[in-house]
Amino acid sequence: MKVRLLNAWRLGMKELLSLWNDKVLLIMIVWAFSGGIYTASTATSQELHNAPIAIVDEDQSVLSSRIAGSFYGPYFKPPDMITESQVDAGLDAGIYTFVLNIPPDFERDVLAGQQPVIQVNIDAMRVSQAFIGAGYIQNIVLGEVGEFVQHRRSEAAAPITLAPTVMFNPNMTSSWFGSVMEIINNVTMLSVILTGAALIREREHGTLEHLLVMPLGAFEIMLAKVWSMALVVWIAVGLSLYFVVGRVLDVPIAGSIPLFMAGTLVQLLATTSLGIFIGTLSRNMPQLGLMMILVVLPLELLSGGMTPRESMPEAVQNIMLFAPTTHFVSLAQAVLYRGAGLDVVWPSLLAMAAIAAAFFVASLLMFRRSIAAQG
């Protein structure tokens, strides 16, 4: 066993050297974990941000202009004042997500207590922005109207108030979320690509059969690729978390980084094994690439890192329990945002370890078989 581990160690060093000599891949890894994360997390905003809005002001009163003036950044873009006839075109072309229509004599009717209605047209195709924005608009408009009215009418205070606290991310800054989720996506994608490609490269260059006539087993060959490529990604994750997420993006990390890194390691064992698995199934690089997309994309999108898991269909949720990324995402969120410790995340870690072990063994069996079958 010691001998085999030593072999795996040496072959792994070879993989690292090979990677070092492939500058394009290196640059890609560096970019994915630096600039890629930075742009992805700063540009996207999951919360309401710069929502495009327009107002049709048919009232032209003090109140209507106060309402118009109450929409500003960062939630909304400064509203465009448009006419009734421009509403449909603006929504159709996707220029505006929201269009408010303040009816004539709005101010007068408000003061008369007639409860006038402001029509809000929402492009519901932009699901998340539409929903959150609608809530904001309601609060903003009613707030403005209320304040305006207050001078004339005395208000009874609402009997129950809510004291909301958003835990772990009080301002709901999306870069906190985006940056870490992007790291997770990169972990999955790169580790699968790197190991799969390392295997195919050996096959295409005929070095695989060369290895097989040496006193080496499938276990060593596979382990070598798994540990070396996992190490590369692991180090990249660590550096990225410290410099890009911690320093540049200034995301406060609540929990223990060592715990997260340990989880990453288990995740990498699973994804690199997956890379080998795909590598054995495909005959050449183009095939590998296509298969990779079919595997990696669902892993990234359905694991709860992009959209909440609970809103997916039951079947999808259950199937995704067998994907290591699902558990990794939940572990990462628990540890990094909520400051959870091992006492909380051990089930995720255990699930990941079990999946990783299963993947490794399955890949090893597949790899053995594909070697035996190769002519």
Next chain:
Amino acid sequence: MTGTGVARLAGVGLRYGDTVALDAIDLDIPSACMVGLIGPDGVGKSSLMALVAGVRVIQQGTVETLGGDMGSRAHREAVCPRIAYMPQGLGKNLYMTLSVFENVDFFGRLFGQSSDERATRIAELLDSTGLTPFRDRPAGKLSGGMKQKLGLCCALIHDPDLLILDEPTTGVDPLSRRQFWQLIDRMRARRPGMSVLVSSAYMAEAERFDWLVAMDDGRVLATGSPADLLARTGTTDLDAAFIELLPPDKRRGHAALVVPPRVVQGDGPAIVAEGLTMQFGDFTAVDHVDFEIGRGEIFGFLGSNGCGKTTTMKMLTGLLPPTSGRALLFGHEVDAGDLDTRRRVGFMTQGFSLYGELSVRQNLVLHAQLFHLPAADVAPRVQEMVDRFGLAGYVDAQAAGLPLGIRQRLSLAVAVIHKPEMLILDEPTSGVDPVARDGFWRLLIDLSRKDGVTIFVSTHFMNEGERCDRISLMHAGRVLASGSPAALIAERHAASLEDAFIACLEEATGEADRPAAAAGEAVAARAAGTERRAFSLMRLFAYARREWLEVVRDPVRLTFALLGSVILVLILGYGISMDVEDLKFAVLDRDQSPESRAYVENMAGSRYFLEQPPLAGSAELDQRMKAGELSVALEIPPDFGRDLRRGQAVEIGVWVDGAMPFRAETTLGYVQGLHADFLQQAARRQVGAVQEAPARLDMRYRYNQDFKSVYAMVPAVIPLLLTFIPAILMAVGVVREKELGSITNLYATPVTRLEFLLGKQLPYIGVSMISFYGLVALAVYVFGVPLKGSLVTLSLAALIFVTTTTGIGLLMSSFARTQIAALAATAVVTMLATVTFSGLTHPVSSLEGAGRTIGTFFPATYFLNISRGLFTKALGLREVYMDFLAMLAFVPVLTLLSVLLLKKQER
């Protein structure tokens, strides 16, 4: 043509990095004859030929071919149709999935020949090369000799004035080799004006050339006819003559090779094969092969490419379990799991299995370690190998950049680094120069005679066969004859081993040397001056057709291209949902009054929330929030009910999990909504009058009244998938040609960069459009998302869009050198840009900074708008024409960039 010669080089220099390939070459190559370039590998023969052909960029000096400067693009374009270039390597310029006919036909189209003309020429060429019976066989399934003949057909399709053949016979069996040269002779007889420039590793072949250029180390050693060179050096054969011509320090140490007689050792045979048979499907690669090799014996396997030599060797090494029969090594049956036997065997595979990206030293050290040489012995042993194999000058060079011959020396060094008792060598010397080959054999003989190492070697060099103790002649999976070389020659009454082998082959295949077929037939008269056009649709379609055939014949690629997107849209359409529901919440109810329970019930009754077991205290709240078990927690203060009844202000604590900001935001919205609801109900019950708000808002959710994200997602996933798959297929398609070497056809034929790129793009646009319709059908029939706009408009938009996405693939392919790099780069770029910056979840206008810029300059943004607009908003061309225009603008920009970045010559 002027009388001065077909090509002239003056002061030509060429370097690859620090390596000098050609050093101040001055050369006049005469026309209308067969000129041979001879010399070891890595001396610059191939580089020189590539320069003459105009395939490689001139770095230094001037090269004139067919009376003009090859540095001038205009001249290159003018003479290109008059030159044919066949690169080194078996079938390097051929397309393996295309049939024999399709390959030749493709070249005919590139040279703008009409279909009648092509039909006549192809029939004639295939007939004279004997390929007619194999007309419909894929090129990949031809033997090495047939591939070379096919390569020649492709080169000759346009009646070139100058034919450039780079090592056309390396690795080809003797019968095919002989046929190949006869074919060239016949061609020349028919077209006496044609000049042929050929390089060869076989010195014996050089004798048939009219004029020789002997090269070494990037310089010309001597030129002249073979007789000239022999006379000048006072030698009788060209091998010896070449060695004489070498500078003294290189010649040193070379002496004629003598094989000492073998001392027979005891202990039984080293290798035994009994009825070894290997079948792949219904093809028998090896058919009942028997032999026995004694210890210390040098046993040779002679045969053409694809005759089963390699398969036999693989069975001996345990790489392939035989279909029937058995193989014994040192008396033990070969077992793939037996690591100890492997340690006693050294193996050198045909593909010089080295790690190209590692240096010579790294390769040696790695193998020494993998064979577990004691740590202290590794360095001395590596040094010994470096000295013995003359690798000293290359120790730190990358193996991939080494000339063929040196790479093979390294490969052998690697195979013997652990001092094996037996060596299995699969064609170890093809392409190695005579001095190195003799040196190599000296080492083999040394190993055999002094160390008693058993050597099993396969080769197609006859003179190497003569050095073996015993040989087997193999053909089509069967051993034709076995015995000592002398005995075999005597048996056939032949003059040489080569003749004996050819006799055996002819007997086995029943194929006698074919008389010059149709020699007298008139060559189709060629229209004076080939028509040259800056842009030819014919060439473009030739590439498109070829690519299409290739894609269609690669079932895996095709399935993925078509079905991949369908599978993904199912996963994504069902999986990605921006609907936030089933949020888990728990309550820390410190009051436990009817009022508090009513409040909780109000929330639990909502479809958005799922009630979890109640919380017992603040610590549990923290714990369960941390574990991500709860999305919301409520804390109802003590005396909630009492205070409410008394009309005193009460505050309910709400904790929301902010880990996923978008979900937190939505959750808060829900909680506030339900809270307001509760208040109204409470007010109604207690006071009997509703506290009227001063105004109301009427929310109209347009296009998607049910507010279901499937309607939003499915039309958005279509652009997403039409970005990835086409871009990646495309990028890989171009880089594949670079990797496999068929990109040479871009360099060496009149096809322009634009024709090449557009031609390759067309099939992928076609495939992508098919998958587009699959996606639309799924959207409408499976997801029930109605297409409210016009399908024609949407198709038009999709057509433009896949043109841009394949264009992105093209652009990526111009940077990338390897398929893997192309793949990864394309995946990263398209995935990031499409998922995050093109408005999939948020409109581009809400983005900021770099993301906004990327979104604006990414075509998916516009197609997304169109797709959503047509699917759900029933828009027409009039409303979305701006998006159309924006997308259209990408097409010329991407194409132009790709054209500029693609090189028409090799650097």
